[in-house]
Amino acid sequence: MKKQAVFFWIIIALAIIGIPEALSSTQGLISILIPLILFGLIYVLYKYPPKKYQKTPKIKPSARTAAKLAQQRRTSSMSSNTGKRKSYPFQVIDGNKGKNDEDTPKYH
Structure with missing residues (x-):
């Protein structure tokens, strides 16, 4: 913990020395202002997004509304299933070919 505190204070001391030095020249002023503007813009966009x-907050429907929606879903799904589906009397018909164990693949 002490190593981190020493490292932190060294960085702060270097920043205190470096910022006035950078502000003394025109190029240094621009090199400090651009990152500050970018960080400020990112912070504002993060804090107040477009x-x-x-x-949008989810609003939970009331019990009446949920019951109506469930009833509508049930009636629409039941009516659509009966209209589309037909029952076919399928039956498996055994073939005349004999089954040969040598022809079957080894991995089955």
């Missing part, structure tokens, strides 16, 4: 990227 409306199209915000998640």
